[in-house]
Amino acid sequence: MKIVLSGFYGLGNTGDEAILKAIVDNLRSELDNPDITVFSLSPEKTSQEHKVKSVYRGWRHENKQKVKALREADLLISGGGGLLQDTYPTKFLFGPLPYYLLIVFLAKLCGAKVMFFSQGIGPVTSTWGKILMKVFANMANFVTVRDQYSKDYLHSLGVKRPETVVTADIVFAFQGTEDTSAYDSLGLDGSERIVAVAPRPWFEQEEEYIEKLAWTLDRLIEQRSVTPVFVPMEPPYDTKVSKRIIEKMEHGDKTKLLGDHFTPNQFYQFIGKADVTIALRLHALIFSALSNVPHIGLSYDRKVESFLKRSGMWKHSFTLEEFNREELLESALYSLDNSVEVKQMMEPNVEALRQEAKRNVYLLKEKFGGLK
Template sequence: MKVVISGFYGLGNTGDEAILESIVDNLRSEVPNIDITVFSLSPEQTAREHNVKTVYRAWRRENKEKIKALRNADVLISGGGGLLQDTYPTKFLFGPLPYYLIIAMLAKLCGARVMFFSQGIGPVTSTWGKFLMRCFANKADFITVRDQYSKDYLHELGVTRPKTVVTADIVFAFQKKEDQACLQSLNLTGSEKLLAVSVRPWFEHSDYEDKLASALDELIESDSVTPVFVPMEGHHDVDASKRVIQKMNNASACHLLAGDFTPNQYLNFIGGCEATVGLRLHSLIFSALTAVPHVGISYDKKVESLLKRSGMWDYSFRLEDLDRDQLVENTRDVLNKRADLSMKVAENAAVMRDEAIENIELLKKYFM
């Protein structure tokens, strides 16, 4: 079986690289003689890290190679992740939404079948974006989405023709390998109470940085935690982490991981922490995967959906509703109840792991 995988790959986003690693590992485990080509912005690096064929993903070069790969493919896997959205500017054929839909249409024209795979849908708010979804997403052969909200949203957008099944984020099927490079990079004694912290820039919402900085200061002083910032998207998250640290009175008690560790290395690190306070979706998924209780700060429906499924929504916040004192209280509560909450998270993550593997089973059922 020959597959082409299209997604946000080769751009240094830990969550998306975890998605790719999970897709590739599970395809190799479940599909005999699988032949994999990935469209990547860093094709040489992706080929080296995953032992796959690669083609440069953007339009400025290797377009003949894209068409050749799609002509040879049995199926295009579009995803996973939040590809089909117009949060970022969409102008005619430029922007994430048109790109992924055009790749899907090219695949159809080249004779390949198309599966939108383990995707979180939206937001799609522009008139043009909605038109593109109705015209092109309806051409897919099969769709799996990572939450019920995404399925409902697809139907609201008029995407009703392909069979759509709710599964879970494919990263819940991540095949963990032991690697403590993150921990070994830090100057720690081994007795610290580690609190993983994941932040990100998010448009006009930067006031959360002050609230988080103040909350972390109190948790350091009253609960003896050691915050470690885990940047999930390279320099973007490194810069956001530094801004929070600079606003803290106890900045010297914090640590900041480098922004170039692998998804597996970040996963192993988060798994060794007492708890996580995070914005990034996949920092929370990594926490759930390793049974680490987490306080989420949701900037998007996909984050809220995950927190409800992991069982940690009662301790979490919508970004616009973040309250500094409540954040301290909730994090302290999570630390005090860690053992019980860890068991609860592990049980919920096991269900989502089964659902994540269903993405592969459905691909086999409908495309082999």
């Protein structure tokens, strides 16, 4: 089967690169020698890392190659991740939402089937964005979404023609390999209690949450002698936020900051060595769940809340707009002091999510496996 992948690939976001690795690895595990082409902003790097064909994703050049790839393809996989949203400005045909939907339209013109794969939907708030969704998203042949909220939201936008099935984020089917590069880079001696911290920039809430998080980390250092390690999932943006948090801390000299050159697998392997994770980044939380590491989310988006409810950690987590530092400290202390109990609670939830993630590919085989 010839497959084209369209997503937020080749832009250096660890979560999206983890999605790409998980999709490619699981397609190869379940399909007979799939021929995979990825639309990427860094096609040479993507091709080298994943042993796939790759075409430049933007409209500036390689448009003939994109059309050729779609004409030859049996299936376009759009996703995974939160592609279909207009949080960032959408102006006519410019912006993430028009881009991904135009790729879908182009695929249909070229004769390929289309699957929205393990997607999180929304928010789509602009009138133009809603029109685009109703027109172009209904062209898909089949849809899987990573939570019930996304399915309901998709239907509320008038996207009802393709069958839609709730599964889980494909990163729950991530196939990691042992690699201690990230951990070794920090010069730790193995005795530390690590709190992995994965922040991100976020509009008007940024300054307030930075101060609260800095205070919380200081108290954890004082009360439990932890070593906070910042994990920049999307450099350089997360690196800059991490440094601002460290500057606000009284004990910033007792923190560590991972370099921004590590692969998704290396970040995943590092988070697996943490005692607790505190994160805004969804895929840092998913990496934690996969490694059975207690995790506390600061939810800036419905996708984070939806995941935390499924992992069982929402009662220990908070919305970014409403949390206070004392409650965050209490939650972190509880997770550190009762890790065995927390892990036992999480384990069956995470295993269920792992099986649901794999179901994305099983459903693809069921719906499109007859394509040659």
